[in-house]
Amino acid sequence: MSSSPHDFLSLTPGHFLIGRPLTSLPSPLQEVRSPSSNRYERLEQIRLHFWNRWQKEYVSELQQRCKWRRNHASLKIGDLVLLQEDNVAPLHWRLGRIVRLFPGADGTSRVADIETI
Template identity: 45%
Template sequence: MRAPHFGGIWEAAVKVAKGHLYRSLQNTKLSFEELATALCEIEAVMNSRPITPLTNDPNDFEALTPGHLLIGTSMRAIPEPSDANTNPDILPYWRRINNVKSHFWQRWQKEYLQELQQRSKWASKSPNIAVGSMVVVHEDNLPPMRWSLGRIQKTFPGEDGNVRVAEIRTAKGTIKRPIHKLALLPC
């Protein structure tokens, strides 16, 4: 069956990618090679998103990504070239592609994290974040394909019993964040 309405989740991802790509490339003129490179970079960005924790181990900060299903490991970013070793004629093209990728990353990361955060009306009670759960921490200015993952170590409930702040253990150390800056990965 090849009808788009049978696709479900992957067709939704294609729609989101097309929308962000359109907004990222709106006034940009790219050659075929530049567009192909930009599309490969954007594909890697989309396939780097965390889906679910790989293990229940509280010391494991690795998450299953679409890249694991495609190539057997998580996607890695292409190292950025240093300006000193690069042909000056190529730099404007590389910077243009890099700007497209960064613009796409900023838009898409915010939307993906908002999808993970369950928003419900205040009239219905939703469960609190549990200790040991894996979360994606919303951090500004992260480079493309870098996700800040951590495990909830401690929760701080408000007077009403709802968790407002959590202490998260990440690979870089322990941080405190309000729960609206956290997106719980589904198990």
């Protein structure tokens, strides 16, 4: 591998997993002998270990978690809200109106008294 930045951009997960792009043709089967089989098993363990770490540590970080990164409009007294209820279909959830807010230490209200409609 050279030190060219372009070379790093062309690497795919397949290069790390099997040493070539995933779309490339499979290598021809060869007769496996005893010393080689131990090496093959070890390479398979390394490949599986890498794939598990890739999935758990890298791929999961690619997902944006916008819910916690964006500020939403603050609740206000008089706002109309939908009350989510377990074991009830969404079309049957009740409507409510905020009558009192309880701000936390950071000034953001996460608890409210609600009057159902």
